Amino acid sequence: MRWDLLSLPACPAPPIPGEPDAPIVRTPVPGPRTEALRAQHGAFQDARSVHVYQDAAKSLGNYLVDVDGNVLMDLYGHIACLPVGYNHPALLAAWRGGRFDWCAGYRASLGVAPPEEYVGVIERGFMGVAPRGLSRVVTVTTGAEAVENAIKLAFIRYARDQRGGPATADELAACMGNRQERANRMKVISFEGGFHGRSLGALSLTRSKPIHKLDFPAFAWPALPFPASRFPLEEHAEENAAREARSLSLVEETLRAGDVAALIIEPIQGEGGDRHASPAFFRALRALCAQHGASFIVDEVQTGGGGTGRYWAHEAWGLETPPDLVTFSKKMQLGGVYLNEDHMPAEPYRVFNTWLGDPLRAAQLEVINEIISKDALLESTAITGEFLVAGLRNLCSTYPNLLSQARGAGTFAAVDLPDGPTRDRLVRAMQQLGLETGGSGERSIRFRPALIFTPKHAAEALTRLEHALTRLG
Numbered sequence: 223m224r225w226d227l228l229s230l231p232a233c234p235a236p237p238i239p240g241e242p243d244a245p246i247v248r249t250p251v252p253g254p255r256t257e258a259l260r261a262q263h264g265a266f267q268d269a270r271s272v273h274v275y276q277d278a279a280k281s282l283g284n285y286l287v288d289v290d291g292n293v294l295m296d297l298y299g300h301i302a303c304l305p306v307g308y309n310h311p312a313l314l315a316a317w318r319g320g321r322f323d324w325c326a327g328y329r330a331s332l333g334v335a336p337p338e339e340y341v342g343v344i345e346r347g348f349m350g351v352a353p354r355g356l357s358r359v360v361t362v363t364t365g366a367e368a369v370e371n372a373i374k375l376a377f378i379r380y381a382r383d384q385r386g387g388p389a390t391a392d393e394l395a396a397c398m399g400n401r402q403e404r405a406n407r408m409k410v411i412s413f414e415g416g417f418h419g420r421s422l423g424a425l426s427l428t429r430s431k432p433i434h435k436l437d438f439p440a441f442a443w444p445a446l447p448f449p450a451s452r453f454p455l456e457e458h459a460e461e462n463a464a465r466e467a468r469s470l471s472l473v474e475e476t477l478r479a480g481d482v483a484a485l486i487i488e489p490i491q492g493e494g495g496d497r498h499a500s501p502a503f504f505r506a507l508r509a510l511c512a513q514h515g516a517s518f519i520v521d522e523v524q525t526g527g528g529g530t531g532r533y534w535a536h537e538a539w540g541l542e543t544p545p546d547l548v549t550f551s552k553k554m555q556l557g558g559v560y561l562n563e564d565h566m567p568a569e570p571y572r573v574f575n576t577w578l579g580d581p582l583r584a585a586q587l588e589v590i591n592e593i594i595s596k597d598a599l600l601e602s603t604a605i606t607g608e609f610l611v612a613g614l615r616n617l618c619s620t621y622p623n624l625l626s627q628a629r630g631a632g633t634f635a636a637v638d639l640p641d642g643p644t645r646d647r648l649v650r651a652m653q654q655l656g657l658e659t660g661g662s663g664e665r666s667i668r669f670r671p672a673l674i675f676t677p678k679h680a681a682e683a684l685t686r687l688e689h690a691l692t693r694l695g
């Protein structure tokens with residue numbers, strides 16, 4: 223199909239001046255210069271995961287320029303981390319205009335001596351986009367740290383409610399010997415296929431692939447089945463509802479067994495294969511957590527910041543009571559947790575570290591949010607996502623032996639291949655045609671473009687994806 227000949231839906235995102243019209247592939251991808259750099263770099267660091275080395279100055283908008291001169295349309299966005307694409311003119315103008323001068327000369331320890339300007343950045347930049355009902359924010363550096371601190375906040379709240387008073391001298395002595403009976407019984411529920419980071423605490427919640435967990439000691443916390451809707455939803459309604467009901471009944475049973483301080487879930491399992499569930503499922507989880515005194519943690523590290531067409535993916539659920547804690551990182555430029563008042567620890571230093579984030583990245587988020595709002599990038603992402611997923615569904619009908627399960631919220635989209643090796647071949651074929659992308663789970667391809675990705679870009683991507691499919695034979 224000539225996707226470019228379809229009438230493209232109108233979309234408010236303005237074009238990025240000077241952005242290339244289409245990918246240009248000059249060498250095999252990865253090219254010879256990338257491979258030479260990989261050899262040089264690999265002597266000191268593990269460079270095996272690198273797709274391509276980038277020409278950072280030349281990359282612009284949706285296009286990554288690599289060191290071999292290839293101009294690749296970036297559908298992967300550094301694993302969902304690019305909010306407004308490469309070198310957005312407004313972000314560069316803010317930089318050049320001195321807006322970040324106050325944090326450019328050194329990196330402050332933000333819990334000790336934050337610059338005055340930082341207070342306004344948190345108030346405007348972070349609280350300005352806070353999920354409804356969450357009135358405080360802790361900033362850290364990565365997604366895993368965000369999760370670690372969210373579960374710490376949940377444990378502190380749970381222990382406080384159970385204890386009903388200050389810790390006793392015996393409890394203080396027991397904690398120094400890792401012998402806290404009550405604390406050591408506390409659990410966090412997570413879901414099969416979920417990904418919450420690679421640090422030791424977060425790893426006990428991560429259930430996506432053995433390679434992440436192998437050889438590391440872990441807490442014996444429950445992993446419950448994630449319902450993983452089948453698509454198209456209208457054809458699988460009964461089956462999907464049955465899966466959700468089964469999962470909910472296991473959640474309820476586990477909560478009833480006691481000692482569950484929290485439940486953590488991604489709105490869409492982003493590493494585990496772009497697995498979705500219905501708003502009704504999430505509403506029921508929220509209600510069960512409230513009923514049993516467990517904190518409801520929504521891990522928006524990958525979904526947060528606009529890719530689903532809403533700033534927070536969980537806004538789509540129509541929750542009556544907001545989550546207790548929402549984690550973020552990636553498009554937000556640094557990691558962190560939004561929390562409600564009930565989760566605010568009574569003492570300082572209980573959730574603390576040296577940096578507590580990064581003032582420069584925090585200041586950049588404020589500018590990014592201004593761009594999102596001025597250019598209506600959430601609306602634009604919702605429109606583009608509908609067009610992209612409709613295109614993927616169309617390709618599923620045309621290539622039923624290769625593609626299935628087109629799905630997405632905004633441009634946070636995916637499609638399945640029959641198996642992992644075929645998926646990997648398609649990712650490589652797409653790269654040779656100038657599309658930078660990546661896998662998700664065992665056999666999905668994921669789309670995580672920037673919020674400046676418009677129907678025009680989606681049409682170009684679909685054209686090239688179709689060409690790549692014909693190359694698979």
Ligand SMILES: Cc1ncc(COP(=O)(O)O)c(C=O)c1O
Pocket residue numbers: 301364365366367369417418419420488492493521522523524525551552
């Ligand atoms: C949902 C989710 N949580 C946590 C993490 C961990 O984030 P980081 O890699 O920044 O530690 C990720 C990373 O992909 C994620 O997708």
